Amino acid sequence: MTLTNREMIIISISNAIALYSEKLRDDSIPQNHSVIDFILKTIPESSKSELSMELIDDVFSFISRSHMELS
Numbered sequence: 395m396t397l398t399n400r401e402m403i404i405i406s407i408s409n410a411i412a413l414y415s416e417k418l419r420d421d422s423i424p425q426n427h428s429v430i431d432f433i434l435k436t437i438p439e440s441s442k443s444e445l446s447m448e449l450i451d452d453v454f455s456f457i458s459r460s461h462m463e464l465s
Contacts, residue, residue, distance in 0.1 A: 403441050407453045410436040429454070 397405070410433040417423045423432070430450065437445055 399441065399444055403437070403444055403449065404453055406437050406441060407433055407445075407450055408457065411454060411457060 411429060414429050414432045433450055
């Protein structure tokens with residue numbers, strides 16, 4: 395089974411959010427560097443045409459809800 399482009403973008407967004415959180419915790423990035431900027435710099439150029447703020451928001455919301463349910 396092959397992943398669709400949308401699935402690969404969702405995985406990339408999730409990975410970028412996790413990496414952003416780790417780097418923020420380690421003080422490896424400035425506090426004023428937004429997660430959106432970080433995602434945009436992390437996503438492969440070939441995938442950016444299908445990237446949208448709505449998709450980023452949906453992924454971020456899902457991750458946030460999942461973490462709240464686990465707490």
